Amino acid sequence: MLRSAFLSAVLLSGAAQAQDIEALKLDTRKNALPVLPKVVAMMQDTVATRGVVEAIPVCKEQAPQLLKEQSEKTGWKMSRVSLRTRNPERGTPDVWEARQLADFNIRAAAGEKVETLESGEIVTENGKPVFRYIRAIPVGDVCLKCHGAADKIEAGLKSELARNYPHDRAFGYDKGQIRGALTVRRPL
Ligand code: HEC
Incomplete structure (x- = not known):
């Protein structure tokens, strides 16, 4: 009797936490994800009107700036990370992020749609609960101009990138x- 009461309490709290995570994910998506199509549109527009070298600042300055503004608005920390960075100072994942990114690659290989790959988890950091959320950023057509095969990158652009990013991967x-x-850290 006691044992089953204990068990149902555990199950209940598990269910409550799953519900919390769903609510947190929903709210995080709503506040963080709109930045992604904004950057894509800005990139497409800048490449089309001013050319690819002039579009470097979209990934270098405007995307981080939009995330910074959204971070200030929400009080959450938002940034971009990658397992193969152009700018390792900014984009190197921590252990949690690297694990999720590796998992995304496995899930994508198993057929999940890259556009909707995400993960959310409540973790404890320095004794405090934090909600961590991460969402895959897919490679679209315009991205290939600067992130596609190295031998297909236009010479002027390539030397400009090499000058700025000696550790470009x-x-x-x-x-x-x-x-x-896109990674979000949200204190609870
Ligand atoms: C005009 C060239 C250019 C194009 C086109 C471009 N990027 Fe980038 N990308 C860069 C540069 C430069 C950086 C390094 C930014 C920095 O200094 O933080 C970068 C960095 C990134 C990063 C951060 C991680 C890292 O590697 O340092 C992500 C994520 C990213 N790009 C995604 C995309 C996506 C998605 C697209 C297509 C929508 C795209 N980029 C198109 C030039 C480009």
Whole structure:
């Protein structure tokens, strides 16, 4: 009797936590995800009107700036990470993120749609609960101009990238692959 009461309490709290996570995911998506199509549109527009070299600042300055503004608005920390970074100072994942990114690659290989790959978890950091959320960023057509096969990158652009990014590992992607992820850390 006691034992089953204990068991149902455990099950209940498990269910309650699953519900919390769903609610947190929903709210995090709503506040964080709109930045992604904004950056894609900005990139497409800038490449089309000003050319690819002039579009470097979209990934270098405007995308981080949009995430910074959204971070300030929400009080959550948002950034982009990748297992193969162009800018390792900014985009290197921590252990949790690297684990999720590796898992995304496995899930994508198993047939899950890259556009909707995400993960959310409540973790404890320094004794405090934190909600962590991560969402895959897929490679679209326009991304290939700067993240596609290295031998297909225009010479002027290539030297400009090499000048800025001596440790660049962000070439060689195909359309539909996972370029990286948007990551959110939300104190609870
Ligand atoms: C005009 C060139 C260019 C195009 C086109 C481009 N990027 Fe980038 N990308 C960069 C540069 C430069 C950086 C390094 C930014 C920095 O200094 O933080 C970068 C960095 C990133 C990062 C951060 C992780 C890392 O590698 O440092 C992600 C994620 C990313 N790009 C995704 C995309 C996606 C998705 C697209 C297509 C919508 C795209 N990029 C198109 C130039 C480009």
